[in-house]
Amino acid sequence: MNVELRHCVDVVQQYALIHCNVSFKLTHNKRVLLQVPKTTNTFANIVAIYRRPVARQLIAVNYSVPGIEIMGFISRPSFTRAARDLQTIFVSGRPVKNQLIIRAVYKGYANLLMTGRHPFVLLNVRVVPEHLDVNVHPAKREVKFEQEDHIYKAVLEAVKSTLTEQAEIPDVAAPGKRNVSKDASKDSYKDASRSTAKTPLVPYAPSYGKDSYKAGAGIKPLLVRDRGEQYEKTQISHKKEFVxxxxxxxxxxxxxxxxxxxxxxxxxxxxxxxxxxxxxxxxxxxxxxxxxxxxxxxxxxxxxxxxxxxxxxxxxxxxxxxxxxxxxxxxxxxxxxxxxxxxxxxxxxxxxxxxxxxxxxxxxxxxxxxxxxxxxxxxxxxxxxxxxxxxxxxxxxxxxxxxxxxxxxxxxxxxxxxxxxxxxxxxxxxxxxxxxxxxxxxxxxxxxxxxxxxxxxxxx
Known part of the structure; x- marks a missing residue:
């Protein structure tokens, strides 16, 4: 029964995250396990489900190219978990398991995550129905994109550009103290959380050129200076310490x-x-x-x-x-x-x-x-x-x-x-x-x- 209960909680939780215009309530043995009221944006649902300690660490994603729209939230590189339990992917409002999107997300975080650490990810990737096959699996949990390369590049750029724009030096704050930064403004959350159902997607004619996604674009690696001269000085000045x-x-x-x-x-x-x-x-x-x-x-x-x-x-x-x-x-x-x-x-x-x-x-x-x-x-x-x-x-x-x-x-x-x-x-x-x-x-x-x-x- 425990496995079935957790599965039920997972399913209801996923749909509650994406459908902010619907209220959800899940009870078990007369106990309320999950209750999410009808809200105006996805961020309010994130607070209700994952609570404020998680919600405070999130950055809004709002990215689009012809035929593809990506909206949701990702965490700052400093906020990670040891497992992938805080990752939810939707394709046109449907919760799915898709390794292509996950790989693109991690590529967007390139050089920013410690080994074995995983970020919070909640993304809704909308594409025109003609370029999407949802009949890959009977449970409808897997989808196939007509042009996977463009989906991969779009997700990668969405994550990269979001992290680049919101890059900041982390504050040293007391535990539990809230730090309100520019990405935590109400407007940004409303923009990223708004329902995209009313916004028609225009079928795209791929226009990705060789320069659309240049290697190294977005987040730049840190430059490491030549320390040869410094090492020589250190070796001389501290010779007695090492020999x-x-x-x-x-x-x-x-x-x-x-x-x-x-x-x-x-x-x-x-x-x-x-x-x-x-x-x-x-x-x-x-x-x-x-x-x-x-x-x-x-x-x-x-x-x-x-x-x-x-x-x-x-x-x-x-x-x-x-x-x-x-x-x-x-x-x-x-x-x-x-x-x-x-x-x-x-x-x-x-x-x-x-x-x-x-x-x-x-x-x-x-x-x-x-x-x-x-x-x-x-x-x-x-x-x-x-x-x-x-x-x-x-x-x-x-x-x-x-x-x-x-x-x-x-x-x-x-x-x-x-x-x-x-x-x-x-x-x-x-x-x-x-x-x-x-x-x-x-x-x-x-x-x-x-x-x-x-x-x-x-x-x-």
Whole structure:
């Protein structure tokens, strides 16, 4: 029943987003899951469904070329999710799944999104009926365009030009504080949200020339200056900081680490720490090799195994938040949270219902050791929704959610002291699978004395 209920919520939610001239109400077991009144524009419906924290991050899209009209909203590059659950595509008012349009959207965001992050997308692409085939699939969820190349280019340009026009330096604001920028004006939302049903589309004679969509048009990549001169100066002025006598390195390593004891799993060799490279790698040596440890991958492995162990033993240590974090969520997210309250509790997330579409986050896993934010929890929720749609075994869901939480807890470019490096290596050695992070990347590599001498041409 849960799967069917979520499907119902998704369908009603999609139609409520596009048909602002109709009121929608969805109830289940006498409880109202979704209620959207009749409004004058799509943005008001977005606020009603996705709530204000999401709506504040959106930019209106209003773009047209002969025969194609694209309207809706996309998010600023700074607002993304770990999954694609905030993406809805309509073609002439019909909700569809279309990879051509999605690919064009991501191309428009080129170089602006972090790997694995996904923007909010709500677009209605209108084309003349003669150039559209809706009978591709019995459920009418797939469509085929007569000239896909022109649709792709139009969507790409719509996203690119919108992001270029609205580009701005993000403000540093207190959490929850609303920043009203020029794109958040009422007029822009009304323009992008108006019903396009009354506006006839003129059949187009494609006029896209070679110069219509020039490579690199719109958002320009940042220019990287030649840093050779700067590097030379840095190398000279900081020479003492980087060059250290070998005996001094060994003495420092010995003083903090007289030689690591064999790990409890017996998988890591004894090694002496030399130091840290680029605030990312730990350098160490054995009697016959140089050891490099990716500290971020190692921390992720340690946290993941510890988190999984506490989850399976139902012994998660939690920390009480002094100020609970309010979470305003959409109707389908309400369903997802309510169905997984026990699961979240086992993970250390204490949630309490606070109103129709709001929950209070009162506790978080203590072992993460990071300030918890609304954005992090929403990423975890997105990951949960994605995991539950997969056909993988049940345990996969827990692993994916825990992995997402652990990854967020890792601090990039973190400077470590020798005792901290010692501790991390000892903890890694105690792991069941110490040689790779949960994603499969190696945590540790070795370069033998022979390989080093071969690099310096001392041996053939």
């Amino acid at each position: 250290m006598d070998r005996q001094e390195m060994l003495d420092n390593g010995e003083s903090a680490s007289p030689g690591l004891p064999q790990s409890s799993s017996g998988r890591l060799p004894r090694m002496r720490i030399i130091g840290q490279l680029l605030k990312t790698y730990i350098l160490a040596e054995t009697d016959s090799a140089l050891i490099l440890i990716d500290q971020h991958a190692a921390q992720e492995r340690v946290l993941f195994e510890r988190f999984m162990e506490q989850y399976k033993d139902a012994a998660m240590t939690v920390q009480q938040l002094i100020t609970p974090i309010p979470l305003e969520v959409s109707p389908d997210e309400v369903v997802a949270i309510e169905e997984n309250l026990e699961f979240f509790s086992r993970l250390g997330f204490g949630l309490e219902e606070y109103g129709t579409h709001t929950f209070l986050l009162r506790t978080t896993p203590q072992m993460l050791g990071i300030p918890f934010t609304r954005e992090l929890f929403m990423d975890i929720l997105s990951e949960l929704k994605t995991a539950e749609k997969s056909t993988t075994p049940a345990l996969q869901k827990e692993e994916r959610i825990i992995l997402k939480a652990c990854k967020a807890a890792i601090k990039a470019n973190q400077e470590l002291t020798l005792p901290e490096m010692n501790k991390l290596i000892a903890e890694l050695g105690a792991c069941m699978y110490p040689f790779s992070c949960p994603h499969g990347r190696p945590t540790i590599i070795r370069m033998t004395q022979y390989e080093l001498e071969k690099k310096f041409k001392r041996v053939v």
